[in-house]
Amino acid sequence: MEYIFTEIEKKWQNNWRDTKAYKTEIDNSKPKFYVLDMFPYPSGAGLHVGHPLGYIASDIYARYKRQKGFNVLHPMGYDAFGLPAEQYAIQTGQHPAVTTNANANRYREQLDKIGFSFDWDREFKTCDPDYYKWTQWTFIQLFKHYYNKKTDKAEKIENLIAEFEKSGTENVAAAQTKPLTFTAAEWNAMGEEEKQETLLNYRLAYIAETWVNWCPKLGCVLANDEVVNGLSVRGGFPVERKLMKQWILRVSAYADRLLRGLETLEWSDSLKEIQRNWIGRSEGAFIRFKIENHTETLDIFTTRPDTIFGVSFMVLCPEHALIERITTADRKAEVDSYVNWARNRSETERQADVKKVSGVFTGAYAVNPFTQEKIPVWVAEYVLAGYGTGGIMAVPAHDSRDYAFAKHFQLPICEVIAGGDITKEAFETKDGTVVNSDFINGMTVKEAGIVIINKVKEMGIGYGTVNYRLRDAIFSRQRYWGEPFPAYYKNGCPYMLDEKELPLLLPEVDKFLPTETGEPPLARAANWKTKDGYPLETCTMPGFAGSSGYYLRYMDPHNENEYFSKEANSYWQEVDLYVGGAEHATGHLIYSRFWNKFLFDIGLACKEEPFKKLINQGMIQGRSNFVYRVVGTNKFVSLGLKNDYETQPIHVDVNIVSNDILDIEAFRKWRPEFAEAEFVLEDGKYVCGWEVEKMSKSKYNVQNPDDLVERYGADTLRMYEMFLGPIELAKPWDTNGIEGVFRFIKKFWRLYFEAGGNFAVTDDEPTKDEYKVLHKTIKKIEEDNEKFSFNTAVSCFMIAANELTDLKCRKRKILEPLVVLISAYAPHVAEELWHLLGHEDSVLTAAFPLFNPDYLVESTVTYPVSFNGKVRFQKEFPADMNPKDIEAAVLADSNAARWLDGKTPKKVIVVPKKIVNIVL
C-alpha cells in the first residue's frame, strides 16, 4: 500500500470533524491543561507559513498532554475588529462584517487542512455580539471601580463615594489622574455634574482631555504601542499630538502589580525584561520648588535627589500649565512662539531631531529650597508632558541631556558628585562622593538621596516616591469597526447603560467615514440614542479590547448570562501554555494582564495572572529569490556567472523556484515581459540568488501553507515547520529541506509494509536491539516534548526510522508504540496506521507509551581514553565495573604504554560512562 497523503488526510480530517474528536468538556476526573494560541486577525491575504509555526507547536503539545492523561482545552477563534476591514469598507462600501466573515472562513479552511486539534465548538470572533457583550460589560465594571492603594486592589466606586461623604479625601489613597483634596462638606456641596467630574479622577475607565497620538490619515487616535518612531504601526502614517477628550483605562494603577506579577510567570527573561522596561519603575522623589514672586509652585520628579545642590535651572515641558502664569511680560512673545511651535510639531518631527537642543527662558525663577538660590525656569521640548510632573530640576553636571542644554545656552554647570570630568561630559555614574553640597558632603549617592528625601519630607515640600513610565491606555477610537461603548451622556457627563441592555449592537451606517463635522462614523447612525433620548458615545473601542479577555471566554463560550461560569473558571483556571509572537510584549500581553487582574480583583477570575507559561515563536522571515538581468537586455544570468556581466537583481516569485533553481518555463509565463527571456545557465540550470527579508507581497516571497499541504501533505508540513529549528528562533522560511522530511514520512510508512506493499506487521517478540531503539525514542521524545524542543524530536524520529529500517523490524510491539509517539506530530499518518494495526478506537485516545530503562542498560561501555585531554584510543569495559578497576585496566593496556612512554601519570580521571583521562 502506498502512502497517499491526500486520501489519508481527507479521510481523517472528516472523521475527526464528524465525530467531534476534539470536543472538550469539564471532566473532574482528569487534571486540566489549557493550551492557547494567540488568535489571528483574519486578514485578506490569508494564512501564511508563519502563522502555523506556533499553532503546530501548541498542537503537538496539546496532543502530547492528552496522551499524558490531561483534559486539554485547545480553542481557536478570531481577533476580528480591526483597521484593514474598515479601510476596505471605506474603499468598497462593503460592510466590514462581510469581509471579516469571508476572511475568517478562509482561515478556517486553511487551518483545517493542517489537522489541528482545536475544539471548534468553542470558536468565536471578537466581533460577535455574544462575545463583545462581555467586553462592554467589563468596561462598565471598570467605570464602576476605582483603585484603592490601601487594599491594593480595585474596589466599588460606591465605597469611595461613601468615604467622600464621611471625610472627604482625608483617608483616601487611590489611583488618580491628578491629586485632589476636598473635605466631606465640600463634596456634599457639589452638584451632580461636579461630583461626576470629580469621580472621573478615580474611575478605572475614565474620560479626560489628554495629549493623544492622532493619526490624521487614519482619522483616529492610537495607543502608545500602536505608534513606532512617530509612525502608525498599521499603515505607517505620520502621527501628531493633539489634545482630545478620550476614554482612558487606568492601567497605571496596576503598574506595580504588573511588575511584581512577572516574577511568578514562566516567561522568557527577555520578554519579562521588555515588560519591565515598558513599565519602567524608577525610585526617586517629588520635590516642590517655590517660584519667586508667585504663589504657584513647581513640582518635579527626580531620581537623583542627591544632586539637588547642583541644580542650575528648571525645565518645563511646552504643554505645562504653569508656563502661562509665570512667564514674565518681556519674555511672553518669545515663550508663546516657542510653545506654539513645539506643541504643533508632530511626533515624527520630534523624533527626527532628538539631538537638537531647543528651549526658551520664561523670565521666572524658582528657589532652591536648600540654598535659597534663584534658579531660572526654562521651557524645552526635551521634557515630556507624559512622564513625572512635566517639569524637572536640571543638574547639568550629572545628566547628559541637561548638560547638552546647559552648554548650548551657556548655563552654569556645578559639580556635586566627585569622580568625573565635567568639563568634557556629564558624570552620570551613581557611585561617587557628594561634594559642594553643604550637609551631605562626603556621603555616597545612595546615602545622600535618603537624607534629602527625609529632609524635604520634614520641610513639607516633598517625599520619596516611585514613578512609572507605564501610561494609562487610551481606549477611544474614532472608528466604526469596533465595540461600541455602552455609555451615554447627560449634561455632558458620561453614564453607563444598564447591564441588561447589553450587548449594545454596532449600528448600521450609510458610510464608514467620519461625518462632515468631524464626528466619528457612529454619529451617522440613525437614532444613536438611549431610549430616554440621551446621546450615545460615538467612539468605539480599540483592537486590544476584544483580545484582552478572550482566553476567559473560551472556558465557557456559550454562556448567555455570564462572561463565564464560576464552575468553568475554577476548573480551567488560567492558560497553562500560551504561544504567540513577542511583538505583543508591550501591547496585548500588558493589557490582558491588566484586564485579568481587574477581573481577579472583582472576584470573577480565580487567578491573578492569565498566562502561566509563554512561548514566543520566532518570526518567520521571508527568503526572497532573485534573478539577474543583464542591464538593458532581456537576458538573465545564473548566480554563479553574474559577476561576468553588469546585472540588476530582480525579485522572482519563490513559488516558481525550487531549491534555488528557477523553473524557466514558469518564469516565462509569470510576466508577459519575460515571455521571450533568454538565459545564461550553469550546468544546464538557472541558479537564483537569495536574501532574507520581511515576508511581503511586493517581494514575492510569501508562501502560504496550502501549496505545501497540496504537494507534501499536512503531516510533512507539520514536521518540517518543527524541524526548521528551535521554536523561539527567528528564521527565514526556506523549503529547501522539506524533501528530507517528506522522505522520512514515506520511510516511516514503509516500516509497516513488506516489499510487495502488503501491510505486514507481525506479533513476533522483538530483539533487545529493537526494544532499545523504541525505548531510546520514547525517552527522547518525552524529554523533547517537555522542553518544547520539537526540532530535535523530529530528528529523533528520523533516527528511529533509519535504525528500524536497518534492523528490518516489522514487529507490532515496536511499531505500535511508535505510532502513538508520532501521532502528536503527524496525526493523519498515525491514525491511518493505528487502524491498519487493527484498532477500532482512535490513536488520539491512546496513552503515551511508558519508557522502560531496562532496555537501555548496556552490558559494556566503550570508554574513550585520553591523555591530557586528547583522545588517543578506546577501550570497552563492563558497564558496572568500578572506576578504580577501569583505571588499572587502562594503564595496563599496551596502547597506554605507548602514550605513557615511560612516564608516570600524575592523575587518572574516570568519568563514569564517559571518558578516562590520563594526566601526564
Added chain:
RNA sequence: GCCAUGGUGGUGGAAUGGUAGACACGAGGGACUUAAAAUCCCUUGCCCAUUGCGGGCGUGUGGGUUCAAGUCCCACCCGUGGUACCA
C-alpha cells in the same frame, strides 16, 4: 546610547563541562531502471598522508579557570530584536 539576545561546515541546525558537527538539505560518486520518478549504498569541516594505519588545525577575536571549554569567567569585535530626550 541602554536592555535583551545570538555568533558552530556550502546551508538549516545537534551537543547535562567529558570523542564538536547528531539529524536533514545541498554536493560528488555508485546501484536498480530502456528512461524518468521513487528507492538504496558510499563520500562530504579544513589541511597533510592516502599502499594501510595515521597526523595536525578547528565552534567570532584575545586572555583565563579546569585533567578536560562550543559550554564557565574577563575583555573586545560583529549580527539581530526591543527601546530611547523617562529626569
